[in-house]
């Protein structure tokens with residue numbers, strides 16, 4: 001939880017506290033680096049032994065927040081993230097389990113949600129697509145008569161994707 005990341009290389013293992021002056025005993029090398037007795041500049045508080053970055057603990061906090069924002073989706077002050085809607089295997093699996101699917105395309109042998117909207121599906125052009133809103137996604141999927149897919153199936157899929165997007 002309190003893992004810290006280097007602002008220079010984002011390493012989580014390279015950061016050390018800089019010790020100035022002569023320590024009384026041998027400092028733990030996993031925590032400290034020694035700067036010696038007479039460094040001209042003592043403003044750096046931290047150093048990375050992997051990329052030689054040096055700087056303040058404030059910079060480390062900033063990099064750590066940025067890293068957590070990128071990898072864990074944690075909020076970062078001043079940044080608003082708009083998650084775009086897109087297809088996923090989860091969404092297609094849910095579509096196939098839906099009542100609407102079962103009462104329509106589910107009745108047709110050989111049709112699966114993946115065989116239509118998946119990476120190798122009949123309408124695979126949608127797999128790589130991103131949409132800013134449910135309306136945009138819906139109107140895109142409705143093009144060319146929806147590729148023959150019933151409107152209520154398209155609506156179901158849009159609803160599923162929207163729901164997954166808001167919970168992750």
Ligand SMILES: [Zn+2]
Pocket residue numbers: 006007008009010011014048049050051052053
């Ligand atoms: Zn580093």
